Amino acid sequence: MLGLDRIGKRYGRGPWVLRDVDLAVEPGELVVVAGGNGSGKSTLLRVAAGLTAPTTGRVRRPASVGYLPERFPAGVGLSARAYLGHLAAVRGVPARWDLLEALGFVGDDSAPMARLSKGNAQKVALVQALQATDLLVLDEPWSGLDAAAGAVLGELVATAREEGAAVLLTDHHGHDLPDARELRLTGGSPTGVVVELDRVGGLLARVSELDGVLAATAVGGGARLEVRRDASDGVLAEVLRLGCSVRSVRS
Numbered sequence: 001m002l003g004l005d006r007i008g009k010r011y012g013r014g015p016w017v018l019r020d021v022d023l024a025v026e027p028g029e030l031v032v033v034a035g036g037n038g039s040g041k042s043t044l045l046r047v048a049a050g051l052t053a054p055t056t057g058r059v060r061r062p063a064s065v066g067y068l069p070e071r072f073p074a075g076v077g078l079s080a081r082a083y084l085g086h087l088a089a090v091r092g093v094p095a096r097w098d099l100l101e102a103l104g105f106v107g108d109d110s111a112p113m114a115r116l117s118k119g120n121a122q123k124v125a126l127v128q129a130l131q132a133t134d135l136l137v138l139d140e141p142w143s144g145l146d147a148a149a150g151a152v153l154g155e156l157v158a159t160a161r162e163e164g165a166a167v168l169l170t171d172h173h174g175h176d177l178p179d180a181r182e183l184r185l186t187g188g189s190p191t192g193v194v195v196e197l198d199r200v201g202g203l204l205a206r207v208s209e210l211d212g213v214l215a216a217t218a219v220g221g222g223a224r225l226e227v228r229r230d231a232s233d234g235v236l237a238e239v240l241r242l243g244c245s246v247r248s249v250r251s
């Protein structure tokens with residue numbers, strides 16, 4: 001179903017993020033990709049879903065692949081209804097309004113998605129991924145969900161597996177997932193703090209030069225910073241002063 005064969009990945013001339021990763025996920029199987037911050041979990045998921053090409057190695061994936069990004073693209077002008085309908089049409093499958101309802105979506109499904117709350121946007125993003133049938137690649141699918149929606153998501157994933165989907169996901173909350181296998185990545189820098197910003201506007205260059213910022217990468221409309229642990233308080237104070245919005249801080 002999904003086959004990763006000696007996958008290596010580096011961005012440009014940067015360090016190797018993944019090296020020689022082998023993985024096979026069969027229909028109905030669930031694999032949780034685990035590892036510290038920056039160990040390459042999201043990168044592996046993007047490679048598996050076909051969003052980024054591996055630098056070395058080969059990927060075999062089935063026809064119908066659903067992918068939930070760690071961050072849903074900000075500022076989507078389409079409504080949830082138009083977006084899900086369009087993606088279902090592209091895939092040649094029925095739009096799953098029932099899933100949106102099951103997850104407890106309470107937003108306006110005809111308003112631009114950019115106006116949805118984080119939880120409701122996550123539900124739309126999940127449904128577009130769950131509309132696929134063969135392989136589900138879900139990057140932090142429980143992020144932003146309340147407990148009720150989170151429990152429903154667990155059931156939806158179990159049903160998708162029963163219907164033959166292979167599932168690859170990350171989950172830093174450590175949900176109890178029956179019969180899950182773990183793939184643990186060991187790369188990355190355990191000494192830094194990862195700061196994710198939602199909005200950086202034109203400030204990325206300035207932020208990247210702050211004392212203690214080891215790396216700054218643009219991600220959607222925001223950015224991801226790797227910050228020296230001893231400098232993290234100062235960096236946080238400074239990015240807030242510059243008007244950035246901090247999404248998360250993880251060590």
Ligand SMILES: Nc1ncnc2c1ncn2[C@@H]1O[C@H](COP(=O)(O)OP(=O)(O)OP(=O)(O)O)[C@@H](O)[C@H]1O
Pocket residue numbers: 011014017035036037038039040041042043044194215217
């Ligand atoms: N588009 C990109 N361009 C350059 N470097 C990138 C890009 N995406 C990720 N990286 C780098 O690759 C490394 C692995 O990042 P990745 O997001 O895959 O890790 P992760 O395990 O998902 O981390 P986290 O748990 O913090 O989300 C990091 O050093 C990151 O800065």
